[in-house]
Amino acid sequence: xxxxxxxxxxxxxxxxxxxxxxxxxxxxxxxxxxxxxxxxxxxxxxxxxxxxxxxxxxxxxxxxxxxxxxxxxxxxxxxxxxxxxxxxxxxxxxxxxxxxxxxxxxxxxxxxxxxxxxxxxxxxxxxxxxxxxxxxxxxxxxxxxxxxxxxxxxxxxxxxxxxxxxxxxxxxxxxxxxxxxxxxxxxxxxxxxxxxxxxxxxxxxxxxxxxxxxxxxxxxxxxxxxxxxxxxxxxxxxxxxxxxxxxxxxxxxxxxxxxxxxxxxxxxxxxxxxxxxxxxxxxxxxxxxxxxxxxxxxxxxxxxxxxxxxxxxxxxxxxxxxxxxxxxxxxxxxxxxxxxxxxxxxxxxxxxxxxxxxxxxxxxxxxxxxxxxxxxxxxxxxxxxxxxxxxxxxxxxxxxxxxxxxxxxx
Numbered sequence: 001x002x003x004x005x006x007x008x009x010x011x012x013x014x015x016x017x018x019x020x021x022x023x024x025x026x027x028x029x030x031x032x033x034x035x036x037x038x039x040x041x042x043x044x045x046x047x048x049x050x051x052x053x054x055x056x057x058x059x060x061x062x063x064x065x066x067x068x069x070x071x072x073x074x075x076x077x078x079x080x081x082x083x084x085x086x087x088x089x090x091x092x093x094x095x096x097x098x099x100x101x102x103x104x105x106x107x108x109x110x111x112x113x114x115x116x117x118x119x120x121x122x123x124x125x126x127x128x129x130x131x132x133x134x135x136x137x138x139x140x141x142x143x144x145x146x147x148x149x150x151x152x153x154x155x156x157x158x159x160x161x162x163x164x165x166x167x168x169x170x171x172x173x174x175x176x177x178x179x180x181x182x183x184x185x186x187x188x189x190x191x192x193x194x195x196x197x198x199x200x201x202x203x204x205x206x207x208x209x210x211x212x213x214x215x216x217x218x219x220x221x222x223x224x225x226x227x228x229x230x231x232x233x234x235x236x237x238x239x240x241x242x243x244x245x246x247x248x249x250x251x252x253x254x255x256x257x258x259x260x261x262x263x264x265x266x267x268x269x270x271x272x273x274x275x276x277x278x279x280x281x282x283x284x285x286x287x288x289x290x291x292x293x294x295x296x297x298x299x300x301x302x303x304x305x306x307x308x309x310x311x312x313x314x315x316x317x318x319x320x321x322x323x324x325x326x327x328x329x330x331x332x333x334x335x336x337x338x339x340x341x342x343x344x345x346x347x348x349x350x351x352x353x354x355x356x357x358x359x360x361x362x363x364x365x366x367x368x369x370x371x372x373x374x375x376x377x378x379x380x381x382x383x384x385x386x387x388x389x390x391x392x393x394x395x396x397x398x399x400x401x402x403x404x405x406x407x408x409x410x
Contacts, residue, residue: 032070032079037237039066040086047090051285056094063087077112085120085240092128092241093284100241101128115149116195116238119159123198124240126163130170130406131242133341133381142167155195158183162199169206169403169410172384177206185219193226194238197248198405204252205403208259209384209410211396217259223252242405250279250290251404254297261301262399264308273298280404289344292327293404295320296351303354304393314358321355333375345379346409347402352376353387382409 039062047059067083070076084103091100107113107121122145129138142164149160165180184203189196204219227249239245257273260266277298280291299320306313330348342348353376359369380387382400390400390409401410 032076033082036066036070036079036082039063040082040237044086044090047093048283056090060087060090063090077110078114078117081107081110081113081117081121082237085117085124086237088121088124088240089244092124097128097132101125104128104240115152115156118148119145119156119163120238120240120243123159123163123243126167127242127406130167130408131344133345135167135171138167138170139164155187155192158187159195159199162202165206166198166202166406169202169209170406170408172382172410174206174210174384178210181206185215189222189226193245197223197227197245198239198243201248201251201255201405205255205401205410208255208401209399211399213259213263213396213399217256220252220256220259223248224256227252246279246283247405250276250283250294253279254294254404255401257301258297258401259399261304262393262396266301266305266308269301270298273301276404287327289328290404290407292324292329292351293344293347293402293407295324295327296347296354297402299324299351299354300391303357303391307392314362317358318355321351321358324351325355333371342379344407346382347407349376349380349387350390350400350402350409353380353391357391385409 043059043062043066046062047056049055063083063086067080067087070080070083084107088100088103088107091097091103104121104124108118108125110118113121122141125141126138126145129135129141142160145160146164149157152160161180161182162184165177168174168177168180181199181203184196184199187196187199189200200219200223204216204223207213207219208216227245239248253272254276257269257276260269260272273294277291277294280288280294284290299317302313302317302320305311306317325348328344328348328351330352331342352372356369356373356376359365359372362369377387382390385398385400389398393399402408403410
């Protein structure tokens with residue numbers, strides 16, 4: 001039925017959604033939501049399996065028709081907003097950030113959507129704004145979400161607090177972040193994986209950045225175990241954009257690899273980071289900037305390894321950094337980046353700073369390396385660590401953690 005429905009959607013004939021609503025009452029909300037999830041799972045799966053302009057257009061048509069079929073009747077608001085969250089994810093994955101933000105704002109401002117869906121929209125809005133470097137907007141959105149849920153308890157309140165905690169992490173305010181993760185570790189991830197993935201990962205990143213490696217590793221291991229065993233498409237409807245379960249799994253895997261590297265376990269770190277690279281390529285395609293983010297983590301791991309083992313590994317590091325910079329779409333060195341916002345600036349600066357270190361130990365390329373280092377230092381905006389601290393890693397409390405969801409160094 002899905003293949004037939006997709007052909008109908010692609011040709012614009014007939015009503016796709018009507019084929020999914022031939023059973024059950026239109027006013028039966030659980031039925032509407034169940035069918036919406038089924039259509040969302042198919043649409044996103046189709047788009048990601050082919051990663052072509054045509055497959056994304058077909059997937060968007062499925063989602064639009066599904067939502068359109070719910071217009072104006074019955075208790076269907078949550079099902080309609082599920083489609084909007086999925087649309088925002090689709091738009092984000094094909095680089096249409098402005099449109100993705102617009103869809104999420106519509107869910108956030110909906111009068112009849114549940115608090116669960118509003119928190120999912122807030123997570124997505126905060127995540128996208130953090131990735132874009134819009135920190136003030138992210139903080140205001142997180143505050144609004146907390147205010148909305150000021151009288152709420154349970155999972156939805158934990159999620160809202162963790163969103164605010166993530167903002168503090170991105171701003172380098174670790175002491176302020178701590179209180180927003182209270183309760184996260186007491187909540188069963190296995191029982192609430194559809195809602196607690198992002199909160200748990202943000203808590204793990206906080207513990208990692210503050211030097212509590214053992215607890216952070218426990219959280220990363222649990223996240224990987226839970227989400228690798230599950231069909232993560234089943235729970236993707238309660239998240240959006242860069243906060244979907246696939247991003248949580250990628251983020252936990254990449255963070256674990258970084259932690260193992262910082263612990264001197266380079267063999268294990270390489271294995272885990274290689275898995276993260278595979279996940280990024282499968283989810284986004286081999287030329288996506290997120291692949292460049294993971295490659296930056298791998299290059300930095302080889303840098304730590306070379307320092308600890310008193311070796312150089314120049315060719316490996318140089319190749320990884322160069323490819324990462326290419327995929328991150330870094331601006332030219334003469335682009336006056338210090339005075340402008342650079343997309344994924346934390347990661348670009350880290351990659352170029354690491355590359356500069358490799359060049360500076362080669363006498364015939366030292367001038368090139370110094371120029372690249374000056375650019376990286378001018379671009380580096382992290383408030384907690386200097387670029388040199390992020391690259392060298394001297395102690396657990398100065399661990400730089402790349403959060404692949406928001407493409408930031410925490």
